[in-house]
Amino acid sequence: MNPAILAIVVIFTPLVAFATAMLFCMKAHRIAQGLILGGGAVSVVGAFLLLLGGPSETQSIVWLSSGSLELSFGFMFDGLSLSFGAVVALITFLVQVYSIGYMHHDPAKTRYFALLGLFGWAMLGFVYAVDLLQALIFWELVGLASFFLIGFWYEKPSASAAARKAFLLTRIGDTGLLIGILLIINISGMAHIPALLDAETGLTTMVSEGTLTLLVLLIFMGIMGKSAQFPLHTWLPDAMEGPTPVSALLHSATMVAAGVFLFARLHPLFMASETAILVVLCIAIFTALMSATIAMVETDLKKVLAYSSIGQLAFMLAALAAGGLLAGILHLILHAVFKALLFLCAGSYIHHFETNDMREIGRRGGRRMRWTTAGLVIGGASLAGLPPLAGFFSKEEVLASLSHGGYHLIWFLALFAAFLTAYYTFRMVFFIILPDRPLEADATVHDSSPVILGPIIFLTIATVLGGLILGPLAAILLLDVPHHSLLSMLPAILCALAGVFVAWWDFGRSRATRRGFVGAVPVLHRLFSRKWYVDDVYQAVFARFIQLMATVLHRVEVDLLDGGADRLADVTRWTGGWTARLQSGWVQAYIASGVVVVALAGYFLGSR
Amino acid sequence: MIATLVIAAFMILAMAGAIYAALVPHTLHCIIGLGLTLFGVAGIYLYLGSPFVAAMQILIYIGGISVAMVFALMLSVSLAKKMKHSEIKVILSSIAAILFLAVMARLIMTTEFPLREEPAGAAAWGVEQIGHGFLTTYSPLFIGLAICLSVAIIAAVLVARREADKS
Amino acid sequence: MSLSAFLLVSLVLFSAGLVAIMSRRNLVTILVGIELMLNAASINFMAFNYYTAVDPVVGQIIVLVIIGLAAAEVAIFLSILMVLYRARHDVDVEEIREIRG
Numbered sequence: 001m002n003p004a005i006l007a008i009v010v011i012f013t014p015l016v017a018f019a020t021a022m023l024f025c026m027k028a029h030r031i032a033q034g035l036i037l038g039g040g041a042v043s044v045v046g047a048f049l050l051l052l053g054g055p056s057e058t059q060s061i062v063w064l065s066s067g068s069l070e071l072s073f074g075f076m077f078d079g080l081s082l083s084f085g086a087v088v089a090l091i092t093f094l095v096q097v098y099s100i101g102y103m104h105h106d107p108a109k110t111r112y113f114a115l116l117g118l119f120g121w122a123m124l125g126f127v128y129a130v131d132l133l134q135a136l137i138f139w140e141l142v143g144l145a146s147f148f149l150i151g152f153w154y155e156k157p158s159a160s161a162a163a164r165k166a167f168l169l170t171r172i173g174d175t176g177l178l179i180g181i182l183l184i185i186n187i188s189g190m191a192h193i194p195a196l197l198d199a200e201t202g203l204t205t206m207v208s209e210g211t212l213t214l215l216v217l218l219i220f221m222g223i224m225g226k227s228a229q230f231p232l233h234t235w236l237p238d239a240m241e242g243p244t245p246v247s248a249l250l251h252s253a254t255m256v257a258a259g260v261f262l263f264a265r266l267h268p269l270f271m272a273s274e275t276a277i278l279v280v281l282c283i284a285i286f287t288a289l290m291s292a293t294i295a296m297v298e299t300d301l302k303k304v305l306a307y308s309s310i311g312q313l314a315f316m317l318a319a320l321a322a323g324g325l326l327a328g329i330l331h332l333i334l335h336a337v338f339k340a341l342l343f344l345c346a347g348s349y350i351h352h353f354e355t356n357d358m359r360e361i362g363r364r365g366g367r368r369m370r371w372t373t374a375g376l377v378i379g380g381a382s383l384a385g386l387p388p389l390a391g392f393f394s395k396e397e398v399l400a401s402l403s404h405g406g407y408h409l410i411w412f413l414a415l416f417a418a419f420l421t422a423y424y425t426f427r428m429v430f431f432i433i434l435p436d437r438p439l440e441a442d443a444t445v446h447d448s449s450p451v452i453l454g455p456i457i458f459l460t461i462a463t464v465l466g467g468l469i470l471g472p473l474a475a476i477l478l479l480d481v482p483h484h485s486l487l488s489m490l491p492a493i494l495c496a497l498a499g500v501f502v503a504w505w506d507f508g509r510s511r512a513t514r515r516g517f518v519g520a521v522p523v524l525h526r527l528f529s530r531k532w533y534v535d536d537v538y539q540a541v542f543a544r545f546i547q548l549m550a551t552v553l554h555r556v557e558v559d560l561l562d563g564g565a566d567r568l569a570d571v572t573r574w575t576g577g578w579t580a581r582l583q584s585g586w587v588q589a590y591i592a593s594g595v596v597v598v599a600l601a602g603y604f605l606g607s608r
Numbered sequence: 609m610i611a612t613l614v615i616a617a618f619m620i621l622a623m624a625g626a627i628y629a630a631l632v633p634h635t636l637h638c639i640i641g642l643g644l645t646l647f648g649v650a651g652i653y654l655y656l657g658s659p660f661v662a663a664m665q666i667l668i669y670i671g672g673i674s675v676a677m678v679f680a681l682m683l684s685v686s687l688a689k690k691m692k693h694s695e696i697k698v699i700l701s702s703i704a705a706i707l708f709l710a711v712m713a714r715l716i717m718t719t720e721f722p723l724r725e726e727p728a729g730a731a732a733w734g735v736e737q738i739g740h741g742f743l744t745t746y747s748p749l750f751i752g753l754a755i756c757l758s759v760a761i762i763a764a765v766l767v768a769r770r771e772a773d774k775s
Numbered sequence: 776m777s778l779s780a781f782l783l784v785s786l787v788l789f790s791a792g793l794v795a796i797m798s799r800r801n802l803v804t805i806l807v808g809i810e811l812m813l814n815a816a817s818i819n820f821m822a823f824n825y826y827t828a829v830d831p832v833v834g835q836i837i838v839l840v841i842i843g844l845a846a847a848e849v850a851i852f853l854s855i856l857m858v859l860y861r862a863r864h865d866v867d868v869e870e871i872r873e874i875r876g
Contacts, residue, residue: 588697592704592797599708606715615776619784626791626811635803638795642807645788649814652781653838656825661835661842665817668842673810673849680853681803694800701797709790716782723778723826738839741832749836753843760847764854 003050004059007075010046010089011124013039018117025110032110033100036117040093043120047089051082055476058194060130068189074130076193079476080264080329085127087333088254091340092120094455095249098344101452102245102351112152112243119145123254127261132181132191135262139177139226142258143170146250150242162238169235173225180218187211197268204272213273219266220280227259227313230287234535236310240302240356244347247302252309252343253336260316260332267325280321285413288314290532292420296427296518297528301346301358304428308383309339311421315398318414324401326479331394333473334466338382338390341459345376348448348456349432358428362435365445372447373433375456380429382463384422385496390466392496397470399492400484415495422499427516430508615655622648631698635681643674660735781822789815800867802856806849813845 017039025032060074075081096116103109122141129135151163185191188203196203204212223229228236239251250256263270263280270276288311295307312335320328349361349372358366367373382391395418402411447453474481506516518525530536582589622645629641646669653662742750788811795808817838824834 588701588797591793592701595704595708595793595797599704599711602708602711602715606711606718612776619780622814623784623787623791626788629804629807629811630791630794630798635801638799638804638807642810645811645814649788649818652784652818653821655776656781656821657831658821658824658835658838661821661838664839664842668846669810669814672846676849676853677803677806680856683857694798698794698798701794704797705790705793708793709786712786713783716779716786721778721823721827724828737832738835741836742839746833746836749840753840757843757847760850764850767851768854768857 003053003056003077004075006046006050006053007059007077007128010043010050010085011075011121011128013042013046014092014117014120014124018114018121021110021114021117025114027110029109033113036113037093037096037100039117040089040096040120043089043124044086044093047082047086047124050077051086051476053077053082055079055082055478058130060192069185070190070192071133072131072192073134075128076130077128079473079478080261081128083329083333083473083476084257084261085124087336088123088127089120091253091336092116092123092249094458095245095340095344098248098347098452098455099243099245101449102347103243106243108152112149115145115148115152116246116249119149119250119255123258126258130193132184132193132196135193135265136178136181139222139258139262140174142250142255143167143174143226146170146239146255149246149250150239152242152246156241159241162235162241166235166239169232170225173222173232175221176218177222177225180215180222183218184215187215193265197266199268203269209273209275212269213275216266216270216273216276217279219262220270220276223259223263223317224283225259226262227256227317228310229259229283229314229317230290231534233287233291233310234531234538237303237306237531240300240306244302244343244350247306248340248343248347252305252339256309256313257316257332257336260313260320260328263317263320264325264329264332267320270321271323277321281318281407281410284314284318284321285410285417287311288318288417289413289420292417292424293518293524293528294531295424296420296516297525298424299359299431300356301349301361301428302343302356304358304424305339305342305346308342308421308425309335311417312339312383315395315414315417318410319398319401322402322405322407322410324397324405326474326477326482327394327397327401329477330470330473331398333469334382334390334394334463337459337466338379338463341375341456341463342379342383344452344456344459345372345379348372348375348452351448351452352445358431359435362432363437363439365439366435367433368439368445369447371453372456375460376432377429378460378463380425382466384425384499385418385492386422386500387493388464388467390463392493393467393470396484396489396492397482400482400488403488404482415491418492419495419499422496423503426500426503427507430503434508436514611655615652618648618651618655620648621645622652636678639674639677639681642677643670646670646674660738778822778826781818785815785818785822788812788818802852802859806852806856809848809852810845813841817841 014036017035021032021035025035056077058074058076058078060072062070062072064071096113099112099116103112106112119142122138122145126135126138126142129138147163147167150166151160153159154163181191184196184203188196188206190196195201199205203215207215225232236251236256240247242251270280291307291310291314295304295311298304298307312331316328316331316335319331348369349366350356352369353361353364353366355361378389382389385392385395399411399414399418402414471481502517504512506512507514513519518528527533625641625644625646625648627641629638629645632638632641646665650662650665650670653659653665792808792811792815795811796805799805799808820834820837820841824831828834
């Protein structure tokens with residue numbers, strides 16, 4: 001089959017399902033659910049057929065041409081799009097299945113499922129996009145779906161506030177992205193991604209390195225917003241206000257990875273600018289360390305996972321910036337799998353215990369949910385980078401690409417971040433499986449329904465076997481599989497094991513203090529638990545600034561605009577009142593004015 | 609020559625009476641000024657070859673209208689006394705009127721009127737012609753005028769009387 | 776005596792009537808002004824009748840009609856004036872301003 005037709009089916013089936021559900025099925029939850037799931041299934045099948053078909057020619061049509069500028073709409077069928085598209089479609093479908101159980105009692109189910117459909121459309125459209133502008137459109141649509149889904153329980157003030165925050169913070173980044181894209185189109189006169197990336201005639205040959213640095217850094221602003229990198233990361237932990245499946249799908253596995261995906265998509269452009277690489281590396285490694293330290297003291301299960309998402313996205317960006325395209329994409333895909341698994345496990349707990357506090361989940365018998373707990377441990381081990389799980393391979397590749405790129409300081413810091421990741425991941429695991437006091441003997445704890453467990457088990461298996469995709473992925477990306485000696489893997493393995501051990505020492509063993517080693521340094525502990533004061537700084541600086549602006553604008557509004565309108569009305573009323581006095585009722589005045597007018601008319605007409 | 613002097617006198621009488629009537633504060637004096645003007649106008653009619661109209665002018669205007677005004681004045685006591693007279697109003701309205709007068713005078717002086725070679729003969733001016741005209745060509749006008757007059761008088765009586773009943 | 780002289784006289788009468796109408800506060804004097812203006816019109820008719828008209832009867836007839844209408848007008852005007860005077864004990868036009876804006 002023509003891959004373009006297949007791509008249209010893959011991308012637009014969720015849209016059709018979304019539109020049908022929204023328009024006709026607001027009351028018929030089951031039908032809406034079926035529609036969206038059907039759409040998701042079609043997408044999965046289509047995406048995997050595309051993947052099996054292997055890379056093929058880009059296909060696009062020009063929908064707007066203005067002079068030499070041609071804006072096209074079409075699909076790319078390179079390894080990046082195909083592999084990530086398949087993962088997106090798959091995880092979307094799994095999350096939709098999971099949601100049947102998770103959202104079982106929600107009265108607004110149709111809206112929820114429809115929005116998942118909307119997201120599927122936007123995300124797949126973004127992944128296959130061939131044109132920068134097309135990509136931007138779907139990028140924004142993804143953000144829109146994210147906004148709707150974070151604020152899904154909009155009656156909760158915190159949820160709607162989180163949705164607003166996510167929208168505004170990503171907007172800051174997207175402004176840079178938009179400017180960057182417009183500049184690129186302006187400078188190069190094209191928006192067709194393969195043409196831009198062409199080594200002989202592409203953007204890199206047109207502009208100086210300084211200009212290119214500016215352009216890619218503008219685009220990186222958008223990536224920072226979408227992929228929650230410092231300093232635009234604060235929306236992601238708040239986005240955990242949304243339903244947990246949404247967190248699994250959008251805010252860890254796929255949507256936030258869109259930024260990384262865009263980076264991978266425009267990889268040659270970034271590679272052409274040394275400065276941009278350094279900036280990206282610094283931001284990424286700082287974000288990784290910061291998010292890991294915050295996750296070390298966080299007790300909200302979902303927020304720990306959110307911070308780990310931020311950290312892993314930073315890892316991907318670091319790998320890509322260091323030139324490790326395969327490493328970044330591998331981590332992107334495998335992280336999507338095991339992070340979705342972790343979130344779905346978290347959702348399973350939260351659905352059952354109705355709390356986000358992992359200590360309480362542990363105390364109330366979280367480990368008795370055997371399948372879920374198995375998924376959590378395996379997912380956590382993968383996140384920590386323990387062999388032979390998926391996360392081990394990708395993280396190993398990431399670290400190797402850093403060290404190959406010659407960024408040794410960054411490599412060292414990344415190792416430390418990996419250690420912290422293992423530490424806080426197993427802190428979470430030990431909180432849940434080894435609670436500080438014996439479980440009550442109540443038997444009400446039972447595992448979730450099959451529809452929730454199904455995706456978890458599927459993803460658990462995928463996490464275990466994830467490392468196997470390294471070879472095929474490299475093949476489809478037309479890259480070489482790097483070979484690492486056991487010795488070069490040793491630091492990463494040791495770091496992960498050290499992290500796990502320290503976590504066991506602090507939280508797992510029977511005489512553990514359960515305070516963590518940062519608890520010994522109150523200053524750091526306070527810094528971490530206040531999330532490095534980023535939110536407070538934003539609150540203090542931007543919020544106050546905006547408040548000031550608002551006050552000024554309010555004065556402008558009240559005094560200048562409103563007041564101006566009032567004055568205008570006053571003038572009108574006054575003029576009206578004054579001219580009304582001409583209507584004095586003095587007939588004589590009327591006559592006099594008539595006489596004057598006749599006299600003037602006589603003068604002017606008579607003088608002809 | 610004498611005719612010219614006489615008509616000039618009548619004209620001056622008419623104009624003086626008019627200006628007097630327009631400016632004098634007292635109402636009764638005002639009516640007297642009107643009477644003088646009407647008399648002057650009657651002389652002008654006479655000069656313009658229409659003794660009948662002049663007679664009507666004196667009969668109806670001076671004999672009827674002016675006297676009616678004086679009666680009205682006498683019926684309402686306070687009307688007779690001098691009313692508040694605002695100088696500024698007089699000045700402003702005089703300016704307006706003079707402006708009007710100046711413009712119109714200029715128009716009159718600059719316009720070429722299609723004059724007849726010589727004034728019509730005396731036969732054409734007779735009362736018979738007027739009566740004939742009223743009863744033939746202009747009879748609708750005559751009838752309309754008659755109806756108008758009777759309606760006006762009846763209405764005037766009714767308006768004045770109904771109010772009188774109430775009080 | 777030319778046509779213009781009569782027209783000027785009539786103009787003076789008319790202007791005097793205007794002044795009376797515009798400046799006086801007493802309804803009776805305003806009526807006087809109206810009569811002045813009517814007379815000015817009549818003079819015009821008579822003058823044009825004398826100097827330019829083809830049929831000299833027309834002007835006289837019109838003047839007679841004007842005189843008749845003036846009589847009717849005065850009758851109505853005076854009756855209204857009486858009513859007004861009884862109602863308000865005043866015929867000051869500056870006080871009669873019910874139509875003011």
